Amino acid sequence: MDKTEGTQNFDPLRTWREWYQKSEKQWSDALSGILGNDQFAQSTGKYVQEAMHLHRMFTESMAQYLAALNLPSRTDIIALSDRVGELEDNVAGLQVEVRHLRRLLTEYEGGAADDAPIRPKRTKQPKESVEEKD
């Protein structure tokens, strides 16, 4: 029974995974050494510029195809997301205003609103323990 369980749980890749996790930092450091040289930075800079140019060309031509198919492009979706973001910001502004007005109203009526946050006393003192010196 034990033997069967042992066979079922045997995972030949586990050792490799453990080794990979332990040596990850060394691998990353080695690759970072390559990524950090001027030659790499130069080719990356060039790649970014070219990629931007290609991306622009591709986006413009793709937008026409998508419009013809009556489908939204990434730009359209980002624009929509921006509109949603604006609405969220406006709702947040209204929340602040409502909170402020409720507070004023409560003060005027001399009571506390049902959902007003509890304001504990600001009298807490630190524990007696001596502060650690680091």
Added chain:
Amino acid sequence: MQQAQQLSHEDVAAKARETVDRAIQRNVPDLPAPVELDLEVGPTPKDIVHSRGTMKLYHYRPLSPEVYRVPVLVVMSLVSRPYILDLAKGQSFIEYLLLQGFDVYQIDWGVPRREHKHLRLDDYVTDFIPECVAVVGEDSGEPDVSLIGYCLGGVLAALYAAMYPDSPLKNLVCFTTPVNSDGMALYRTWTDPAHFDLDRLIDSLGNIPSELMDASIQMLRPFQKSAGQMKLLDNVQNEAFVTAHLRFDRWAADHIPFPGETARQLVNDFMRENKLVRKTLELDGRRVDLGNITVPFLHVTAQHDHIVPSAASQDLVKLVGSPDKSEIVLKGGHVSLVAGGNAIYRLWPKLDTWLSHRSV
């Protein structure tokens, strides 16, 4: 065919999920029943007390019957979402502070849209932060406030403290805050003006896209993500591990765009010319000298931080002019410092001890 037509979209989705679950269970021995991962983040109850554009100032509802006199304002980085500091119940820096008796506020910068590409460091340091500090004072009724800044949020908080020595600031705490770009060799090489046309990038894109931000962080330690996935595979039967890992992963992949003009300023003034250390940085037409910071100051750095290496952050405590200043170097990395087990058992109690004695 007829049956398929009668099924709703929800039925089809449920059927597909059931089939996938069954297949996984059949093929992975001893796999427990699929867990419904509750990946809700930012669970600590809070209210918005101020909002302007994408920026929101939150006040967290107290979890203690008595609080310290001085409220705490947490300034988040512009690079990532703030919920890393409030990841889940029991795994939340904010919740910890509340339970220890601090009155906590937090600035969430939100997600910049194209219309926010013009925002500069000056706007954050000389406009948004002073405004939030004033609102905290008004809302809490206290004349003092402590600032806690994480990563780039630490830079913003330190710049504010340096530019407004007469502000209501009582204490300043920075976590892994970069000040010396000599210690960020990889970023400095990649942004070298000889091969990186920053202006062209920002002029055509407006803001730096989140994908580019993510890629540049991944390149700092290229194999870390795959090693993390393997660790997940090894611990797939540990529900707590899987949940924590997925929450963390969700945050790590949830990058936000970076405001274009702030990026231009950071790359030119900070990364290329190292103006903060050379004391030549100017914001809003005024020179910034971290030596003007005189309030009690604590800097916490991580020993194995590959995003802000200690070479980039260790000068901060030397530059600050406070007579009461200290630095704590803890084991761990850039994120585990504030959100992992390392944070819960090492950093948070130390911070509580330091800040509580200065918050009465």
